[in-house]
Amino acid sequence: MATFLFDEIIFGPVISRRLGVSLGINLLPVDSKVCSFDCIYCECGRNPRNKKTGSRLPRREEVRNRLEEVLKELGSKNRTPDVITFAGNGEPTLHPQFPAIIDDTLELRNGYAPKARIAVLSNATMLHRPAVFEALLKVDDNIQKLDSAIEDTIRAMDCPAPGFQLHKTVGQLQKFEGKVTIQTMFIQAEFQGKSIDNTTSSEIEAWIGLLKEIKPAVVMIYTIARDTPIESIKKIPASQLNEIAKKVKAAGFEVQVSG
Numbered sequence: 001m002a003t004f005l006f007d008e009i010i011f012g013p014v015i016s017r018r019l020g021v022s023l024g025i026n027l028l029p030v031d032s033k034v035c036s037f038d039c040i041y042c043e044c045g046r047n048p049r050n051k052k053t054g055s056r057l058p059r060r061e062e063v064r065n066r067l068e069e070v071l072k073e074l075g076s077k078n079r080t081p082d083v084i085t086f087a088g089n090g091e092p093t094l095h096p097q098f099p100a101i102i103d104d105t106l107e108l109r110n111g112y113a114p115k116a117r118i119a120v121l122s123n124a125t126m127l128h129r130p131a132v133f134e135a136l137l138k139v140d141d142n143i144q145k146l147d148s149a150i151e152d153t154i155r156a157m158d159c160p161a162p163g164f165q166l167h168k169t170v171g172q173l174q175k176f177e178g179k180v181t182i183q184t185m186f187i188q189a190e191f192q193g194k195s196i197d198n199t200t201s202s203e204i205e206a207w208i209g210l211l212k213e214i215k216p217a218v219v220m221i222y223t224i225a226r227d228t229p230i231e232s233i234k235k236i237p238a239s240q241l242n243e244i245a246k247k248v249k250a251a252g253f254e255v256q257v258s259g
């Protein structure tokens, strides 16, 4: 199915089903995906087998200059976004200047769009880097992925790069001491001869168990909304997401559902 890449450093504003009117920041190349996961549901497609020649990450100065231009322009049209979101063609925290770019973004937000929140959508694989961890503590919405409490399911759904260990990720998420939102994508799929389903009772029970260890401020649950690279992926009906949400609420968490 057709997936897509963001062809700019700053994109939008777009209406995000989870965040509102969102101005996006893409810290990855504009012509290639770069991620430490290779999720089978990724809207940017699967990771390229070979690195594209000429692809490069935007420099800190480019991001800052372009963001300032766009915020000025939107402000002059009274179209200031609700949120400035780090997302784009892969994992934003892989950018070596991510912490400095967060500082620039906070400064520009405070100057041009003081009411806008700053959100980072991340897969939690770079939390071992102290500067990344500290930068994430500075943003309004620190949104980290945890698709399952069962490592085999994460390996099947998210296809992490070598070195991934769920218990380490959970330990790092706990260190946020609640200043974190957990995002979980729910799907059912057949992939490479395996059935994948992170909505079963045993999956949900184990995942809520991990939420209790991590103690996030908010839990975001959602399912696929656009084309995915693997055709067999099934969207989870809203009624089923709402049932999962009830269990999350009963465990004492604030929950947001995007069907």
Ligand code: SF4
Pocket (backbone or CB within 6 Å): 035, 036, 037, 038, 039, 041, 042, 043, 044, 089, 090, 091, 122, 123, 145, 158
């Ligand atoms: S973590 Fe995000 S960007 Fe990376 S493969 Fe998964 S969905 Fe795509």
